[in-house]
Amino acid sequence: xxxxxxxxxxxxxxxxxxxxxxxxxxxxxxxxxxxxxxxxxxxxxxxxxxxxxxxxxxxxxxxxxxxxxxxxxxxxxxxxxxxxxxxxxxxxxxxxxxxxxxxxxxxxxxxxxxxxxxxxxxxxxxxxxxxxxxxxxxxxxxxxxxxxxxxxxxxxxxxxxxxxxxxxxxxxxxxxxxxxxxxxxxxxxxxxxxxxxxxxxxxxxxxxxxxxxxxxxxxxxxxxxxxxxxxxxxxxxxxxxxxxxxxxxxxxxxxxxxxxxxxxxxxxxxxxxxxxxxxxxxxxxxxxxxxxxxxxxxxxxxxxxxxxxxxxxxxxxxxxxxxxxxxxxx
Amino acid sequence: xxxxxxxxxxxxxxxxxxxxxxxxxxxxxxxxxxxxxxxxxxxxxxxxxxxxxxxxxxxxxxxxxxxxxxxxxxxxxxxxxxxxxxxxxxxxxxxxxxxxxxxxxxxxxxxxxxxxxxxxxxxxxxxxxxxxxxxxxxxxxxxxxxxxxxxxxxxxxxxxxxxxxxxxxxxxxxxxxxxxxxxxxxxxxxxxxxxxxxxxxxxxxxxxxxxxxxxxxxxxxxxxxxxxxxxxxxxxxxxxxxxxxxxxxxxxxxxxxxxxxxxxxxxx
Numbered sequence: 307x308x309x310x311x312x313x314x315x316x317x318x319x320x321x322x323x324x325x326x327x328x329x330x331x332x333x334x335x336x337x338x339x340x341x342x343x344x345x346x347x348x349x350x351x352x353x354x355x356x357x358x359x360x361x362x363x364x365x366x367x368x369x370x371x372x373x374x375x376x377x378x379x380x381x382x383x384x385x386x387x388x389x390x391x392x393x394x395x396x397x398x399x400x401x402x403x404x405x406x407x408x409x410x411x412x413x414x415x416x417x418x419x420x421x422x423x424x425x426x427x428x429x430x431x432x433x434x435x436x437x438x439x440x441x442x443x444x445x446x447x448x449x450x451x452x453x454x455x456x457x458x459x460x461x462x463x464x465x466x467x468x469x470x471x472x473x474x475x476x477x478x479x480x481x482x483x484x485x486x487x488x489x490x491x492x493x494x495x496x497x498x499x500x501x502x503x504x505x506x507x508x509x510x511x512x513x514x515x516x517x518x519x520x521x522x523x524x525x526x527x528x529x530x531x532x533x534x535x536x537x538x539x540x541x542x543x544x545x546x547x548x549x550x551x552x553x554x555x556x557x558x559x560x561x562x563x564x565x566x567x568x569x570x571x572x573x574x575x576x577x578x579x580x581x582x583x584x585x586x587x588x589x590x591x592x593x594x595x596x597x598x599x600x601x602x603x604x605x606x607x608x609x610x611x612x613x614x615x616x617x618x619x620x621x622x623x624x625x626x627x628x629x630x631x632x633x634x635x636x
Numbered sequence: 637x638x639x640x641x642x643x644x645x646x647x648x649x650x651x652x653x654x655x656x657x658x659x660x661x662x663x664x665x666x667x668x669x670x671x672x673x674x675x676x677x678x679x680x681x682x683x684x685x686x687x688x689x690x691x692x693x694x695x696x697x698x699x700x701x702x703x704x705x706x707x708x709x710x711x712x713x714x715x716x717x718x719x720x721x722x723x724x725x726x727x728x729x730x731x732x733x734x735x736x737x738x739x740x741x742x743x744x745x746x747x748x749x750x751x752x753x754x755x756x757x758x759x760x761x762x763x764x765x766x767x768x769x770x771x772x773x774x775x776x777x778x779x780x781x782x783x784x785x786x787x788x789x790x791x792x793x794x795x796x797x798x799x800x801x802x803x804x805x806x807x808x809x810x811x812x813x814x815x816x817x818x819x820x821x822x823x824x825x826x827x828x829x830x831x832x833x834x835x836x837x838x839x840x841x842x843x844x845x846x847x848x849x850x851x852x853x854x855x856x857x858x859x860x861x862x863x864x865x866x867x868x869x870x871x872x873x874x875x876x877x878x879x880x881x882x883x884x885x886x887x888x889x890x891x892x893x894x895x896x897x898x899x900x901x902x903x904x
Contacts, residue, residue: 390722520745525737529722531687536791537711537738582726585745 313586316579320593324372327600331371332364335607339364367494370502371600374494374562375572377509379595381554382569383576383587384516387523388547389453395570396555399460400437403467405559406490408433410474413485423498426489427560434556437463442548451544453530491616492563494603501561508557512550513592519543523584565618567625568595574632598625638663638795638827639684639697646691647679647851654679654851657693661829663794666821668838669831670862671848672872677831678719680848681799684829685716698794711738715793717784719800719831728775728783729768732759735790758789762816778809785816796820798830802837810834814841839863839886847871863887 332344339347339356346352347360381396396402412418412429421428441463445456475486496502522543525533530540558565575598576590599617602624606615639661647653654676661667669677682688684695686702695702698713715735735758736751747755759765762782767775772783781801788796801817802810818841820826832838838845839859847855847862849871855862865878868889875892892900 517745518743521737521740525734527722527724527726528734529718531682531685531716531718532721534687534707535685535711535714535716535718536734537706537708539707582724583730 313580316586316590317593320579320590320597324593324597324600327597327604328368328372331368331600331604332360334604335359335364336612366496366499366502367603368600369506370494370496370562371603372596373502373505373509374558374565375568375595375597375599376513376592377505377554377558377595378565378568379572379576379591379593379598380509380513380516380588381551381558382595383573383584383591384523384547384551384554385569386573387526387584387587388544388551389457390526390529391457392574393570394457395567396551396558397464397564397566397569398457399441399552399555400463400467401434401441401460401552401555402559402564403464403471404437404440405430405434405556406471406564407467407474408436408560409489409563410471410478410486413482413489414474414478427498427501430489430560431556433467434552434559437467438548438552438556450541451548453544456548488616489563490618492565492618492621494562494599494617496561505557505561509554509592512554513588516547516550516588517585519546520584520588523547523588527582563618565599566622567629568599568621571625571629571632572598574629578632637661637696637699638665639829640695641680641684642694642696644683644690644693644695646683646689646693647676648688652676652679652851654683654690657683657853659846659853659856661795661827663827664821664825665844666818666828666842667830667844667846668842669829669846669848670833670835670838671854675848675871676851677848678799679851681716681797681829681831685714685797686710687716708738711791711793713793714795714797715788715791716797717788717799717801719803721784723772723780725771725773727769727771728764728779728786729755729759731772731783732764732768732786732790735787738791754792755786755790758786761789761820762786777804778806778812781805781809781813782816785813789820793826795827795829798828800831800833802832802834810837817841835863835868835889836881839888840881840884859887863889865889 329341329344333339333341337359339359343352343356344360347357352360378396385394385396386392408429409426412425417425417429441456441460445452445459475483478486522538525536525538534540572595573591576587576594580586580590602620603617606617606620609615637660641657641659644657645653645655657680669680671677679688683690686707697710702710732755733747736747736755759768762785764783764786767779772780802813805813814837817828821828844857845859845862846853854871855867863878865876868876875897877890877892878887879890881888
């Protein structure tokens with residue numbers, strides 16, 4: 307390891323912090339659960355109410371925080387590495403805008419009455435996939451992804467989707483507005499229990515596949531010609547990175563709504579901690595994303611308790627302040 | 637042949653293009669590609685290195701059609717130093733180690749002891765060891781050029797393509813780099829094709845020169861054959877005087893200033 311901390315030290319430190327933040331998130335809330343009770347609940351031996359709070363409410367929320375925070379952090383570092391642009395984030399590509407539009411359509415047309423709770427993530431995912439295909443289709447020519455074009459198309463698609471969301475909100479009935487606003491601010495309350503498992507499986511699965519591309523991402527730091535001359539099939543690598551980032555963003559937004567700034571800020575924090583080598587940076591961004599989101603969820607639940615703030619608001623404020631601080635420092 | 641371009645034409649959509657390039661470089665040669673700005677030197681390097689696909693014709697490196705090869709296989713034979721490479725704040729040592737990527741196994745993520753030894757050898761050859769811990773973005777232009785060479789050497793290529801390796805370097809650094817290139821060519825048998833702007837340095841160091849003009853090869857041969865003042869004046873569209881280096885006997889070019897042109901009435 308060359309810059310930042312030694313890789314093993316960094317990993318252990320981040321895993322330790324994640325475990326600590328996760329434990330804190332399970333302990334604190336409207337009802338305080340002591341650590342020893344949490345331990346008992348995890349092995350199924352806590353008293354009735356504590357067992358339910360830990361295993362049915364707070365642990366699933368923490369697991370979803372790990373999946374969504376890790377997934378968005380990973381998507382951010384993949385895109386920033388691929389575009390060689392530190393300001394690109396998962397939402398730049400318009401994928402979250404597409405997901406939000408899908409969710410608005412779902413709420414307005416009351417598709418949940420027809421399909422059940424799965425309608426929300428399903429519509430969000432269809433919207434995210436649709437915009438990803440659109441951005442790729444317009445930004446790529448003859449199978450070659452023009453980096454600048456993809457970013458520009460993504461930004462434009464994002465604006466169009468935001469405008470359509472506002473149009474739907476302007477025309478929506480008052481009872482539908484709450485549902486739309488709730489989704490667009492994000493939440494770690496999974497609409498269905500199975501979705502947490504799906505989000506976690508997708509996030510960890512993409513992390514494993516992305517790791518196979520870590521060396522190629524390092525080569526891409528030398529530009530597309532530079533990477534090609536090191537033997538990297540640049541177009542194939544870019545396509546794979548785009549698909550992985552789109553899948554992660556689509557799943558995260560579909561399950562938890564729009565949670566901003568994680569994908570933008572987390573890779574920068576991870577780079578400061580472990581350096582620019584993607585062989586450690588990918589894992590580090592995943593862990594930092596999980597830590598950041600679970601931390602923000604604790605704030606969202608406790609700052610003005612018993613009212614719970616939308617987590618997207620907390621990540622936006624905390625992430626924005628952190629980003630400005632980091633920019634000033636570097 | 638180590639590099640063979642046959643009837644290569646093509647270029648950028650709606651822009652500059654090469655026409656009918658035939659060039660064969662034998663193993664162990666040191667060839668310089670010269671020509672005025674916009675004559676197609678860099679386009680030729682990009683086509684020879686698989687960065688730009690020709691419209692017609694073929695490019696072979698070490699007997700293999702580069703467009704029938706995977707980039708990973710080509711990178712084991714060919715290393716390229718670009719004119720304006722993208723740099724990140726990584727250390728010189730990390731940068732040189734990137735040159736080992738083509739040698740990585742399918743599921744190899746970390747460099748081996750052997751990879752580190754090759755990187756060290758490349759840094760020793762190019763005299764980068766002293767500043768190996770410094771960031772690529774914080775070293776001087778001359779040091780950076782040597783680091784780029786070290787990265788290319790770490791690939792252990794048979795053919796080295798260099799696009800203006802001495803640009804931005806002072807005369808001392810130019811000589812240091814060109815001496816190194818000639819040593820690599822002579823001692824390691826490395827085939828080198830380098831784009832150069834400095835005609836005198838090209839004449840001094842290269843066994844053969846290729847003079848490009850408007851996307852075509854205008855003349856090819858020994859420095860004595862190529863550096864004919866009539867051809868150079870036509871290609872560069874300026875008045876030039878060609879003399880001889882009294883120590884090496886190689887042709888050298890002198891520019892003629894506007895004042896002198898007016899005095900002598902010389903015109904292209």
